[in-house]
Amino acid sequence: MRLAAAALVLATCLAPGIAHAQGAAPAPAAPAAPFTFTMPQSRVVLKVADTSLRPDPAAPARPNYFKVMRRDPLLIVSGWLEPAARYNGLDAFWEAEKKSPVYSGPLAPIRVETLREGPWEVVAFDVALPGNGTQSNLRAERVEAGTWIDLHLSTASTRPPAALRTELRAALRKIEVVQK
Numbered sequence: 001m002r003l004a005a006a007a008l009v010l011a012t013c014l015a016p017g018i019a020h021a022q023g024a025a026p027a028p029a030a031p032a033a034p035f036t037f038t039m040p041q042s043r044v045v046l047k048v049a050d051t052s053l054r055p056d057p058a059a060p061a062r063p064n065y066f067k068v069m070r071r072d073p074l075l076i077v078s079g080w081l082e083p084a085a086r087y088n089g090l091d092a093f094w095e096a097e098k099k100s101p102v103y104s105g106p107l108a109p110i111r112v113e114t115l116r117e118g119p120w121e122v123v124a125f126d127v128a129l130p131g132n133g134t135q136s137n138l139r140a141e142r143v144e145a146g147t148w149i150d151l152h153l154s155t156a157s158t159r160p161p162a163a164l165r166t167e168l169r170a171a172l173r174k175i176e177v178v179q180k
Helices: 002-014 090-098 161-173
Strands: 035-037 044-048 065-071 074-083 110-117 120-129 133-144 147-157 175-179
Touching: 035 065, 044 074, 044 147, 074 161, 090 120, 090 133, 110 161, 120 161, 133 161, 133 175, 147 161, 161 175
Parallel strands: none
Antiparallel strands: 035 044, 044 175, 065 074, 074 147, 110 120, 120 133, 133 147
8 A cells, every 4th residue: 555655646746737635535436438538629539448447536627638547456547638739759758758857866767668559659667666666657649630649657566567567558558549
């Protein structure tokens, strides 16, 4: 439990604009259908099929942002929809992300690699947690129908980082983007 709490705090630090309320009310029952997200001006709908994920009631209410999660085993999926013109490619995106103060000192990304997962461009990285744990992260980017989709998937455990990364990649493969 201590590792999961550290990972939730760290996820809050690593995902800009995400708030984590301590002592938040229990999550509602799992939805019967996939979580879907879109914006009126977008021509895409993002579908997260894992029905064990629930909207985070502590996440800020922004029209272009969502956050869903489960606590056991920990999985956090958050994302933003932006106009495609704001995306300058994976290299430029990651260079800008690395300049953030949350990626410095003990929170500096380790085991960074760029890869493809189907149509997604991905930066995979880990962050060492106190007590020999690891928070594994994927930043997955994609442009579809004039919309830039920016996803952040993360999990944490004392299990091997390679296993965590494999699980995140499997979760990403289950996220569907469809045109309206």
